[in-house]
Amino acid sequence: MRRVHVVGMGLAGLAAALDLVERPDLSVQLHEATSRAGGRVRSFEDRRLGTLVDNGNHLVLSGNRAVFDHARRIGTVDLLELAETAALPFVDLATGARWTLRLPDGPADLFAGTWAVPPGTGAGLARDLARLLAAGRAATVARALGRAPDHPAMRLLWEPLSLAVLNAPPGEGAAAALRAVLLRSALRGGRASRPVTMPSGLGPTLVDPARDLLQRRGAALRTGRRLTGLRGDPGRPAEALVFRGGEVPIAPGDAAILALPAEAAARILGGPGPGAGRPILNAHFRLPAEAASLSPPILGLTGGLAQWVFRRGDVLSVTVSAADAAAARPPGEVLAQLRGEVETALGAPLAPVAARLLTEHAATFAATPAAMAARLPMRTRWPNVVLAGDHVAGPLPATIEGALRSGRAAARAI
Ligand SMILES: Cc1cc2nc3c(=O)[nH]c(=O)nc-3n(C[C@H](O)[C@H](O)[C@H](O)COP(=O)(O)OP(=O)(O)OC[C@H]3O[C@@H](n4cnc5c(N)ncnc54)[C@H](O)[C@@H]3O)c2cc1C
Structure with a gap:
C-alpha cells in the first residue's frame, strides 16, 4: 500500500485524512506537534470557570457547506444548532441604538x-x-x-x-x-446565512469524533512530532520528513500533506505566505443562569471594544478580533472593560461567578490584499508534497470552511 503522511491535525489535516482513509490502496499516518488534535479549534475544561469552554467563538453560517459535510461524515451534524432565521441582533454601545x-x-x-x-x-x-x-x-x-x-x-x-x-x-x-x-x-x-452554533463545544462537534473515526479506520496518529523540514532537492520527490528528534522516510510512491499553519508552512517550504497571525481575544464570563439568559445566542456589538457575544449555557463569551492593541493591555483591565460593555448592552449587571481572558496571539492572518496575494499554492516544489490549511491560496480568508475545503482538495491532489 502507498502511505500518505498528513502533518498537522487541525481541521485541514483531519479533513484530508478522512478522505484518504476511505481509499483501500492507501495507509494514512498523521503527525502532530502538540499533544492533541484540533489546532486552532479547541475546547477544554477550564478550572477557573469550572466548565468546558472553546478557545474562541467561531461564527459559522448555514452556507458553510464544508462544515456541514464534515459534521455529517463524523456523525455530529445534530450538534450543529441552526438559527431559525438569518437574523443577528446588534447594539451600538456609542449611541444605544438596537437593530436586527x-x-x-x-x-x-x-x-x-x-x-x-x-x-x-x-x-x-x-x-x-x-x-x-x-x-x-x-x-x-x-x-x-x-x-x-x-x-x-x-x-x-x-x-x-x-x-x-x-x-x-x-x-x-x-x-x-x-x-x-x-x-x-x-x-x-x-x-445560506443562518448562524450556526455548537452548544456542545467546538472540540466535541468538529474534532474529537473526527480523530476517533480516523483511528477506527486504521489511521496511525502520532502526537509530539514537530516537523522542521524536508529532505530532498526541490523539483524531485522529497525523501524524508525531518522532525525534531528524527526523520521519517517518504518511500518512492508515498506522499505527504503538510496541513500546517501559515508561518510553519512558509518556514519549511520557503516562500512569503500571508505572514504572522493576528490576535483574537475571547473573554469568557460564567454567570448566574438568569444573567446569562439575558443575552441572545449571538449578539453583535459596535462602538466599543467588544464585537460579539456568544451565549452557551451559563457562559457568555465575548470576542475582539484584530486585537493587537487590546492584547498588549493588562488582562484585568480588558476583562473589566468587556464586562462593562456587555452590561451596558444587556442593561443589567452580570455579577460573574468567574471570568477568563484567552488571547490567541496568532489566531488568523489578517486578510489584507497583500496577505491574500502572498499565500502559498497547494502544489509545492516537491511533487510528492502538497500543502493544506486555511492559508493556502484560494478565494476565502482564514476560516473553518476554508481549512476543511483545503484539506479535501489536498487529498484529491494526492
Ligand atoms: C480565536 C479564533 C477565532 C476564530 N474565529 C473564526 C470564526 O469565527 N469562523 C471561522 O470560520 N474561523 C475562525 N477562526 C479560524 C479557524 O479556527 C481556522 O481557520 C482553522 O481552525 C484553521 O485550521 P487549519 O487546519 O488550517 O490550521 P490549524 O488549526 O492551525 O492546524 C494546524 C496543526 O498543525 C500543527 N502544527 C503546527 N506546526 C507544526 C509542525 N511544525 N509540525 C507538526 N505539526 C504542526 C498545529 O499544532 C495544529 O494542530 C478562528 C480562529 C481563532 C484562533
Missing part, C-alpha cells in the same frame, strides 16, 4: 434593500454590495466602498463584518476576500 440585521431569503430582495438594516444605512446598501462585487484584488473594503469611516454603513455594518471575517478593519481588509464569503452566504440569501 435580518437577511431576506432571496438574493434579489437583498439588492432591493427590503431588509432590516442598521439605522441610517438603508438606501445605500445595494450600492455597497455592487461596489464590493466589482472590487479588484488590490482594493481594501474601505476603498471598494468609498465611504467615510464614520458613515453609519461603515461603522454599523461593514466594520463588524470586516473584523469578523477578515480579522482586519475595513481600511486594511481585502474586499475580494469579504466578497468571497458573502458570495457563499448573504448573497445566496437568508437560507
Whole structure:
C-alpha cells in the first residue's frame, strides 16, 4: 500500500485524512506537534470557570457547506444548532441604538434593500454590495466602498463584518476576500446565512469524533512530532520528513500533506505566505443562569471594544478580533472593560461567578490584499508534497470552511 503522511491535525489535516482513509490502496499516518488534535479549534475544561469552554467563538453560517459535510461524515451534524432565521441582533454601545440585521431569503430582495438594516444605512446598501462585487484584488473594503469611516454603513455594518471575517478593519481588509464569503452566504440569501452554533463545544462537534473515526479506520496518529523540514532537492520527490528528534522516510510512491499553519508552512517550504497571525481575544464570563439568559445566542456589538457575544449555557463569551492593541493591555483591565460593555448592552449587571481572558496571539492572518496575494499554492516544489490549511491560496480568508475545503482538495491532489 502507498502511505500518505498528513502533518498537522487541525481541521485541514483531519479533513484530508478522512478522505484518504476511505481509499483501500492507501495507509494514512498523521503527525502532530502538540499533544492533541484540533489546532486552532479547541475546547477544554477550564478550572477557573469550572466548565468546558472553546478557545474562541467561531461564527459559522448555514452556507458553510464544508462544515456541514464534515459534521455529517463524523456523525455530529445534530450538534450543529441552526438559527431559525438569518437574523443577528446588534447594539451600538456609542449611541444605544438596537437593530436586527435580518437577511431576506432571496438574493434579489437583498439588492432591493427590503431588509432590516442598521439605522441610517438603508438606501445605500445595494450600492455597497455592487461596489464590493466589482472590487479588484488590490482594493481594501474601505476603498471598494468609498465611504467615510464614520458613515453609519461603515461603522454599523461593514466594520463588524470586516473584523469578523477578515480579522482586519475595513481600511486594511481585502474586499475580494469579504466578497468571497458573502458570495457563499448573504448573497445566496437568508437560507445560506443562518448562524450556526455548537452548544456542545467546538472540540466535541468538529474534532474529537473526527480523530476517533480516523483511528477506527486504521489511521496511525502520532502526537509530539514537530516537523522542521524536508529532505530532498526541490523539483524531485522529497525523501524524508525531518522532525525534531528524527526523520521519517517518504518511500518512492508515498506522499505527504503538510496541513500546517501559515508561518510553519512558509518556514519549511520557503516562500512569503500571508505572514504572522493576528490576535483574537475571547473573554469568557460564567454567570448566574438568569444573567446569562439575558443575552441572545449571538449578539453583535459596535462602538466599543467588544464585537460579539456568544451565549452557551451559563457562559457568555465575548470576542475582539484584530486585537493587537487590546492584547498588549493588562488582562484585568480588558476583562473589566468587556464586562462593562456587555452590561451596558444587556442593561443589567452580570455579577460573574468567574471570568477568563484567552488571547490567541496568532489566531488568523489578517486578510489584507497583500496577505491574500502572498499565500502559498497547494502544489509545492516537491511533487510528492502538497500543502493544506486555511492559508493556502484560494478565494476565502482564514476560516473553518476554508481549512476543511483545503484539506479535501489536498487529498484529491494526492
Ligand atoms: C480565536 C479564533 C477565532 C476564530 N474565529 C473564526 C470564526 O469565527 N469562523 C471561522 O470560520 N474561523 C475562525 N477562526 C479560524 C479557524 O479556527 C481556522 O481557520 C482553522 O481552525 C484553521 O485550521 P487549519 O487546519 O488550517 O490550521 P490549524 O488549526 O492551525 O492546524 C494546524 C496543526 O498543525 C500543527 N502544527 C503546527 N506546526 C507544526 C509542525 N511544525 N509540525 C507538526 N505539526 C504542526 C498545529 O499544532 C495544529 O494542530 C478562528 C480562529 C481563532 C484562533
